[in-house]
Amino acid sequence: MLENDRHSLDGAIRPTPVERVRQRLAGWQQRAADAEQNRTLSQATFDELFDDGLLELVSPRREPLDTPGWPVLMEASRLAARACASTAWMISLVGGHAAIAGRLSRACQHRLFANGRPQLFASASVGPHSRLLPDADGTRVNGTWRFSSGIEQATWLLLNAPVTDHDGTPGSERMLVVVSTRDVEILDTWDTCGMAATGSHDVLLRNVLVPAEQVFRLEDIFAHRTSELPGDYLYSVPIVPFITTSLLGPVLGCAEGAYASYIESLRQQKIPAPARERLAHSAAQLSAATALYTTLVSMLHESGQTRRSLSMDELLRLKRDRSYVARLCLQAIQRLVEHAGASSMTRDNTLHHQWRDLQAMVAHRDVHWDSAMLGYADFVLDAPACPHALITP
Secondary structure (H helix, E strand, O other): OOOOOOOOOOOOOEEEEEEEEHHHHHHHHHHHHHHHHHOOOOHHHHHHHHHHHOOOOOOOOOOOOOOOOHHHHHHHHHHOOOOOOOOOOHHHOOOOOOOHHHOHHHHHHHEEEOOOOOOOOEOOOEOOOOOOEOOEEEEEEEEEEEEEEOOOOOOEEEEEEEOOOOOOOOEEEEEEEEEEHHHHHHHHOOOOOOHHHHHHHHEEEEEEEEHHHEEEEEEEEHHOOOOOOOOOOHHHHOOHHHHHHHOHHHHHHHHHHHHHHHHHOOOOOOOHHHHHHHHHHHHHHHHHHHHHHHHHHHHHHHHHHHHOOOOOOHHHHHHHHHHHHHHHHHHHHHHHHHOHHHHHOOOOOOOHHHHHHHHHHHHHHHHHHHHHHEEEEEEEEHHHOOOOOOOOO
16 A cells, blocks of 8 residues: 655654554554443544544645545555544544545635644535525525534534525535534434444534535536646545545454454464354455455556546446445454354443444445445446456456
8 A cells, every 4th residue: 555755844754644543553442442432532532633644644735745645544544443443434534525625626725724723524414404505695504414423523514415496496416515613513413333433423504604615516526627636636536436435444444353353352262163164264254355455445546546537337346346345344243243142242342342333334325235236237237248247357
């Protein structure tokens, strides 16, 4: 994996992001259980993430800007998830939103980063009563928006939806609005059995006016840019394949952490042959998941470096293989959890904590099994006859 340049402006050698993560692992692992119980990461963990620049790996304000940040983000989050999947989620999913900021207008970026301090961008999903309404001075935002990970520490909130006309009819285009979190009310709604420490609360906005300079057509921001922007390729190429694949870093890392936890629990035991067989089987599945994960990251990185969009075939294979990586991780750890027995099903059991987190991540829509597999199958069956169509890597 590529890592950001290790030389500071004064020529001194500085730790790479992955090295910084490795130095933090023991502390994050010690805090993981408390973070799950508190339903948020500790302030100490957030301070470390900010201080180490781990929430700005793809930010337009990082240095140096002309080196790829996404492969580093993937590897840093994968490693972090071995200790705490929620911490990894902050690095990859929440920290990854900074790449969207790098695609906004220069005037908007200047406003977002005006105070010179690190910025954290949360997002939220449309709810039944979420509305964007037209206004002479911009767009008004109303309603409850769902599942905003990292919102307690975020400085900006990214929302998208169609703008609804005054008669209540949604427009045909989705718009992206950038809202200051000072205008957001956090609802204490996050109480889940997995990924609890992400603090993914719903948020309420009451007639918040977003100035026109912070409102964009979603397609213009997410699509291939007509003119190359300076800096990271994430600011130029279609960004959705990268955003939706960022989930795999925490998924694979969490599975690797769970596997390591299981091995540690067995070290003082006499292990019967069936248990050793399950252990080897899970190890093989994780090896396969790692190989496929590496292929996907490399493919996306190559497409970014050459500033090209993925073909439909590549997009559908990406979705297929992304879901398959998640399924392999899930199956590998489920086998170990089943063997561990009912007595291990306690809140403070590290393996079960990681198992809860893994199940929550694999339920995410970006690795949804049926839609990924059916989408690929439909494409293959509708494509012109090709003897290798079913096994294209």
